[in-house]
Amino acid sequence: MTEANNVLKENPFYLKLSELGLINNKHVSSVLQKHTVSVCHAIIAGVFDADGTYAKGQFDLEFSAKTGPKLFHSVV
Numbered sequence: 001m002t003e004a005n006n007v008l009k010e011n012p013f014y015l016k017l018s019e020l021g022l023i024n025n026k027h028v029s030s031v032l033q034k035h036t037v038s039v040c041h042a043i044i045a046g047v048f049d050a051d052g053t054y055a056k057g058q059f060d061l062e063f064s065a066k067t068g069p070k071l072f073h074s075v076v
Contacts, residue, residue, distance in 0.1 A: 026071040033074065047071065 017023055032043055 028071070028074040 014023070026047075028043055028047070033040065035043075
């Protein structure tokens with residue numbers, strides 16, 4: 001394990017997310033899925049905004065059932 005991983009695993013916020021089962025577990029909660037259409041649109045926009053990556057001057061958005069099945073099926 002690298003030093004960065006050790007520091008992360010000692011971070012209280014990371015530990016709480018881990019305790020709640022939210023590490024590597026992207027999804028939209030069922031409570032939010034039952035909200036108004038405008039709230040659901042905002043959630044989907046946030047998912048797209050937050051799931052992109054930046055590499056060598058390019059923006060890449062990957063959103064598929066293969067890479068994130070739980071998130072994909074909770075939005076699509």
